[in-house]
Amino acid sequence: MAGTNGKQKTARDMVLSLGVIVLAGLVMYLFIPHDDDGGPDLKRVDYTVELTTARRAAPYPVAAPEGLSQEWKPTSVRYRGADDNAWHLGYQAPGGEYVAVEQSTGKPAEFIEEASQGARKTETTEEIGGRTWTRYTGGRYEALVLHDTDGVKGATTVVAGTGSFEQLGKMAAALKLA
Numbered sequence: 001m002a003g004t005n006g007k008q009k010t011a012r013d014m015v016l017s018l019g020v021i022v023l024a025g026l027v028m029y030l031f032i033p034h035d036d037d038g039g040p041d042l043k044r045v046d047y048t049v050e051l052t053t054a055r056r057a058a059p060y061p062v063a064a065p066e067g068l069s070q071e072w073k074p075t076s077v078r079y080r081g082a083d084d085n086a087w088h089l090g091y092q093a094p095g096g097e098y099v100a101v102e103q104s105t106g107k108p109a110e111f112i113e114e115a116s117q118g119a120r121k122t123e124t125t126e127e128i129g130g131r132t133w134t135r136y137t138g139g140r141y142e143a144l145v146l147h148d149t150d151g152v153k154g155a156t157t158v159v160a161g162t163g164s165f166e167q168l169g170k171m172a173a174a175l176k177l178a
Contacts, residue, residue, distance in 0.1 A: 042092050047077035054079035054087050060155035061177035062087050063101050068174050069094075076100075084111070091171070097163035098141075099171050108147060108156045112136065115158040116143035128172045135165065144168050149177065 047064070054062045057079070065072070068091075076090035084106030093099045102115040112119075118139030126133050126144065136143040143160035159172045 042073065042075045044073050045075060045077055047074055047089060050077045050079055051089075055178055057081050058085050058087060058103075059105060060085070060103065060149050063103055063149070063157055063175040063177050064089060065091075065101070065171055065174035066176045068171070072099075072171075091161075093161070093163045093167045093171075095163075097161060097167060099159065099161035099163045099167055101171065101175065102158040102160060103149065104156055105154050106156075108154075111156055112143070112145055112158055115141075116145075116160045117141045119143045119160070121145075126169065128169055129175065131172075133159075133169075133172055136160075142168060144172050146172075 051062065051064050058081070062079075071094040073092040074089065075092050076088065078086075078088045080086045084104045086106070087103040088100060090098065090100040100115075102111075104111045104115075112121075116136050116139050119136035119141060120138045122135045122137055124135040126135065128144070131146055133144040133146050136145055141160040141162060142165055143158055144165070146157040149155040149157045157175075159168050159175075161168065163171075
């Protein structure tokens with residue numbers, strides 16, 4: 001009988017300790033602010049230097065948007081001349097969606113597959129900014145594709161992302177090729 005009282009105290013102490021820990025966790029959760037939008041705060045990048053470099057080096061007119069509102073935040077940029085003259089400019093669109101401009105002189109089918117994350121060509125085309133874009137859907141991203149960018153045979157431009165076709169169209173309309 002001498003050992004049972006000690007075991008009861010130990011079990012009671014563990015339950016009380018657990019209650020204190022749960023209470024402390026609840027207090028921290030309630031009083032420490034947390035971000036409700038769920039997404040990371042992406043830094044705005046300045047792509048001026050990369051755009052100038054790409055426009056000098058690429059064998060096609062490189063696309064970049066002009067006139068988008070401040071809600072459109074550029075978040076990533078790269079140009080790889082050795083990798084089929086691949087240009088990438090990524091944006092966080094209003095509402096937190098992702099929209100990217102991709103260009104390349106690589107094989108169009110492979111490039112579109114990669115840029116759109118598996119989207120397939122539809123029969124739907126849109127006239128945007130005086131150019132005819134083809135819709136691609138069904139992959140990870142939705143996409144608008146412009147073949148033979150401004151008459152340059154073999155240059156493909158893709159506007160793709162998680163954004164709606166309305167957002168993709170807004171980006172496509174804002175693109176200036178130089």
